[in-house]
Amino acid sequence: MSPAPASAASQLPMAKDFSGFLSLEGATRKKSPLKSLLPLMRGDMISLGGGLPHPSTFPFHSLSAQITGMRPAAGEAHQQKAKTASSDLVTVPLxxxxxxxxxxxxxxxxxxxxxxxxxxxxxxxxxxxxxxxxxxxxxxxxxxxxxxxxxxxxxxxxxxxxxxxxxxxxxxxxxxxxxxxxxxxxxxxxxxxxxxxxxxxxxxxxxxxxxxxxxxxxxxxxxxxxxxxxxxxxxxxxxxxxxxxxxxxxxxxxxxxxxxxxxxxxxxxxxxxxxxxxxxxxxxxxxxxxxxxxxxxxxxxxxxxxxxxxxxxxxxxxxxxxxxxxxxxxxxxxxxxxxxxxxQEGYTRYLTENVRTEYLKRSQYLQTALKSYINSKLASFIEPSAGMFIWIKIHLDQHPRYKTVKDSVLMLELFGKCIENNVLMVPGWQFSCKPKPQDVDAADVLNCWFDEDANYLRATFAYASFEQMEQASIRFGRTVDQFFSA
Ligand SMILES: Cc1ncc(COP(=O)(O)O)c(C=O)c1O
CATH class of the missing domain: 3.40.640.10 (Type I PLP-dependent aspartate aminotransferase-like (Major domain))
Structure with missing residues (x-):
């Protein structure tokens, strides 16, 4: 999308007045008088005012970073070049x-x-x-x-x-x-x-x-x-x-x-x-x-x-x-x-060609691996179209003890088995909005599971290597099978 031209922008409405939405804190915040002196520091102004440390005491003489090269240009030839010229040195002028x-x-x-x-x-x-x-x-x-x-x-x-x-x-x-x-x-x-x-x-x-x-x-x-x-x-x-x-x-x-x-x-x-x-x-x-x-x-x-x-x-x-x-x-x-x-062009290209593409690949990889190793009647998920997460629903109604044991007890058991089998996901209850009991230590994750409706585990494809994602899916599939047969 290209920005709205200035003439079109001036035809737009002004924001409504939302002052009535301010909290006591918001309504009483004021500009710092000290900071208000900073814009006056221009032209020939000599400051004996603000307590700014003298830069000669800063021990930093240069700041550089080796970054991914995204040279601004267009066309096929350039795209190839951008992919191969992958590193540039940038230095902030002193x-x-x-x-x-x-x-x-x-x-x-x-x-x-x-x-x-x-x-x-x-x-x-x-x-x-x-x-x-x-x-x-x-x-x-x-x-x-x-x-x-x-x-x-x-x-x-x-x-x-x-x-x-x-x-x-x-x-x-x-x-x-x-x-x-x-x-x-x-x-x-x-x-x-x-x-x-x-x-x-x-x-x-x-x-x-x-x-x-x-x-x-x-x-x-x-x-x-x-x-x-x-x-x-x-x-x-x-x-x-x-x-x-x-x-x-x-x-x-x-x-x-x-x-x-x-x-x-x-x-x-x-x-x-x-x-x-x-x-x-x-x-x-x-x-x-x-x-x-x-x-x-x-x-x-x-x-x-x-x-x-x-x-x-x-x-x-x-x-x-x-x-x-x-x-x-x-x-x-x-x-x-x-x-x-x-x-702007290089950043947008970085977002689409590097960030988006990497997470797309990762997401597809983990989804395929999970689908290959997990019985979808026992655990399933909706395919994400963005982000870093897969929200896995556990079909507890398929468990032999479903009618006799609380859901939270079963989920805690499944989580414990995941840990035994060396695969870690975040317990669904951690994202629940329901109040947590005050008398239980929620950090004791191996011994607590709140919320009877939190039959979920959150997995992420953001960090593990592809091999690890494959291995984790195998381990999780096996854990789910063991859990549902017990
Ligand atoms: C929904 C949401 N908001 C905020 C954050 C944290 O963002 P930041 O690193 O900018 O503080 C996260 C990170 O996991 C997040 O998932």
């Missing part, structure tokens, strides 16, 4: 140079809460060209990854005692973020495409009908992982995305679109990615979280969040008093690679 990214001394210095300009501009342009937001006043700000971004968004919108909607199987770290903040969650049913719009609408339409809800205000925030969902691997169709957004408009909700697996879509139809919720939002009610964790490396600890400008300002104020900005080393090397070296 001193400022015209038309270059920030110097190393600048990236390693204190900065604003937005992230360095060149990298932020790159991310903004990437969002503009990929998602083409449908309102004028959106913006992008850097984060230290989606974990950091999510906890800040919760701070922006939720007070202790509030509840938010989540998918019925969800990313455990999200729940672990909410719990200590006293923010509750309400599970919304899922199907093979993730959260259902009908389930969400039903909950909202009937809100207040149960005694517990009688004194509770209607939740106004939804957290979802629309692409290659963690843990189910589900990806929302375009229709589903539109339906979810329609519910959000009808019930005036904010959507948190946590989308780390967006670029791990295996089948990119017509060369374009699945439309994001952000791309369909004309109101400014979607907060989109992107991260370089799955596309470059998790240790970079750099991501970017897109949202209406009012919210973006408050996220900047939050950054200013927490991380300040992502690590200067990470930002400097990412900017040199993405801005000066690959460009």
């Amino acid at each position: 001193a400022p140079q015209p038309d270059k990214i920030e110097s190393l001394t600048a990236s390693l210095q204190y900065g604003t809460g937005t992230g360095i300009k060149s990298l932020r501009d790159f991310c903004r342009e990437h969002v503009r060209s990929t998602h083409q937001p449908q309102y004028q006043d959106w913006d992008v700000i850097l984060s230290a990854g989606n974990t950091d971004a999510f906890s800040k968004v919760i701070g922006l919108l939720c007070n202790r005692g509030d509840k938010i909607f989540v998918e019925e199987w969800t990313y455990p770290t999200a729940l672990e973020t909410l719990d200590p903040l006293g923010v509750g969650h309400i599970a919304v049913e899922m199907d093979g495409e993730g959260m259902t719009a009908t389930g969400l609408r039903r909950l909202l339409d009937n809100w207040g009908s149960t005694p517990e809800q009688a004194n509770e205000s209607k939740p106004r925030v939804v957290y979802l992982i629309p692409t290659g969902q963690n843990p189910t691997g589900a990806t929302m169709s375009v229709r589903r995305r539109m339906d979810i957004l329609a519910v959000a408009q009808d019930h005036d909700l904010i959507l948190i679109e946590d989308d780390p697996y967006y670029y791990l879509q295996f089948h990119v139809e017509g060369g374009s990615w699945m439309p994001s919720l952000l791309s369909m939002d004309t109101d400014g009610r979607v907060i989109r979280l992107d991260t370089f964790s799955k596309t470059l490396a998790p240790g970079c600890r750099v991501g970017y969040m897109s949202m209406n400008a009012r919210f973006c300002d408050i996220m900047q104020y939050h950054n200013e008093v927490t991380i300040q900005q992502p690590s200067g080393f990470s930002q400097a090397i990412l900017a040199e690679m993405l801005v000066s070296h690959w460009g």
Whole structure:
């Protein structure tokens, strides 16, 4: 997709006013007066102000990395060359140079809460060209990854005692973020495409009908992982995305679109990615979280969040008093690679030719291996079309002791047998939204299985070698056979 021309962008609506959605914390965050001095440092200004350490005391004289070569050009001959010329050396300039990214001394210095300009501009342009937001006043700000971004968004919108909607199987770290903040969650049913719009609408339409809800205000925030969902691997169709957004408009909700697996879509139809919720939002009610964790490396600890400008300002104020900005080393090397070296075109090609292709191959390999070695009447899965995960359902109703023993007892037994046979998957209960008993140590994974409906194991094709995936499938198939015959 190419970015909307400037004239078309100016015809777009402005974001609605969502100030009423701010939490006490969000509403009271203010720009740091200290940071407000930084933009005044231009031209002939001599600063005896901010406490910036002197760069001569930085022991770093250069920052270089050997990176995958993605030379900008087009055509068949180039594609071949790009594949063979697989490594390039990039070096961040130590001193400022015209038309270059920030110097190393600048990236390693204190900065604003937005992230360095060149990298932020790159991310903004990437969002503009990929998602083409449908309102004028959106913006992008850097984060230290989606974990950091999510906890800040919760701070922006939720007070202790509030509840938010989540998918019925969800990313455990999200729940672990909410719990200590006293923010509750309400599970919304899922199907093979993730959260259902009908389930969400039903909950909202009937809100207040149960005694517990009688004194509770209607939740106004939804957290979802629309692409290659963690843990189910589900990806929302375009229709589903539109339906979810329609519910959000009808019930005036904010959507948190946590989308780390967006670029791990295996089948990119017509060369374009699945439309994001952000791309369909004309109101400014979607907060989109992107991260370089799955596309470059998790240790970079750099991501970017897109949202209406009012919210973006408050996220900047939050950054200013927490991380300040992502690590200067990470930002400097990412900017040199993405801005000066690959460009938008090279990064997009890296995503499609390297990241997507690798995970497609891996996903197909593990799926084929599992299908070859597991009796599908005993354990099965829906083929994921994105992400890193396969959500394996165990058909406990086929077990000889199904009627006499609790599901959780059987699942714990199966998990124990998997460990005995040296194959590890994540127990399905770890992604459950149901409350865990307080008196049991949930870290004692060999002795606990919560949630009678969690008859699942999560497998990933992201990390193991192809040989290991084959071996693990053989071991798991054998374990399943033993378990169901006992
Ligand atoms: C749904 C989801 N959100 C966020 C993250 C973490 O992202 P980051 O490394 O950017 O903090 C993960 C990683 O597993 C994830 O699955």
